[in-house]
Amino acid sequence: MNFHAIRAIYRFEMHRTFRTLTQSIASPVLSTSLYFIVFGAAIGSRMGAIDGISYGAFIIPGLIMLSLLNESISNASFAIYLPKWTGTIYEVLSAPVSFVEVMVGYVGAAATKSVILGVLILCTARIFVDYSIEHPVWMLFFLVLTAVTFSLFGFIIGIWADNFEKLQVIPLMIVTPLTFLGGSFYSISMLPPIWQKITLFNPVVYLISGFRWSFYGVADVNVVVCIGVIVAFLVVCVATVWWIFRTGYRLKP
Template structure:
């Protein structure tokens, strides 16, 4: 394992985040804070508790997870697309660096930025609402697994996209709607029975449900099933990335 190469790619991607601090760090935190103000304070004050938890506290895990999905995907996709766009990726591929080391550098940096953002929003939420974390270790597990999984997905999107429009189409038309419909602002138990069954087809439901369980011990889906679905999604993304490096799809041609 060439740790120097991994460290070089990893630190370069993190430094890019510092150079664009307003866009990569401040904007997501401020945007999510506005959700707390609008949904937590304004709307939540007129709503009853959801599954025994105040509405303002109930949406905290959902908002963090929604941000985690979008930012992990965006960071990783942009991180690998820019070297392809500028041609710098060929220098990386011609260096004595393995596919695994490239992956650890780019995906590790994207996941790290998303985890830091998640923790910052968690701290910011304390300014607006009082919440508890019943299972902090499991909260960390779901946070890291989700960040890594969707960073892998973003890596795949960044390799697949051959233009700036394609780079945005999957997050805008698929990931963001799935996050909104995945129970970020509500429990699927509040839906009619038929829509509850349809909602279970949304993979984001399992991520948000498991993450919310780590906070309050309540969930729409068994936490073990949520963990299993996260691992399955991680495995699928890993297999796709392995195939990309094996075939050179959008990398060597």
């Protein structure tokens, strides 16, 4: 394992983040804070509790997941697409590094940014809504696992995309709608029975359900199933990255 290569890629990506703090950190935190103000403090105070949890506190895990998924995908996809666009990706491909080292460097940096963002949003939520974390270790586990998994997914999107517009297609047209329909603002038990069954085909339901359980000990889906779904998607993403580097798909002319 070439740790020098991993450290070089990781440090370069992290330095780029700190050069663009307004875009990378401040903007997502501010956007999510508006949700807390509107849905948590304003509307939430006029709505009933869900599963014994105030509405403002209930939506916190969903809002964090909404930002975490989008930022993980965006950070990783842009990080690998930019070298492709400028042509510097060939320097990486010709260097004595394996796909594992390239993947760990880029994905590790993207996941680190997302975890920092998630923690900042969690701290910001305290200003507007009172909440508790029943299982803090599991909360951190879900936060890191989700950040790594969707950073890998974003890494794949960045390789697949051949223009800047395609970088936003999947996050905006697929991931964001699935997140809103995955129980971010409600419990799926509130839906009619037929829609409860249909909603279980939405993978984001398992992310939000497991994450919410770590806060309040309540979940729409069994926590073991939630972890299994996330790990399975992680394995699929790693296998896809291995195939991409083995075949040179969208990396080599």
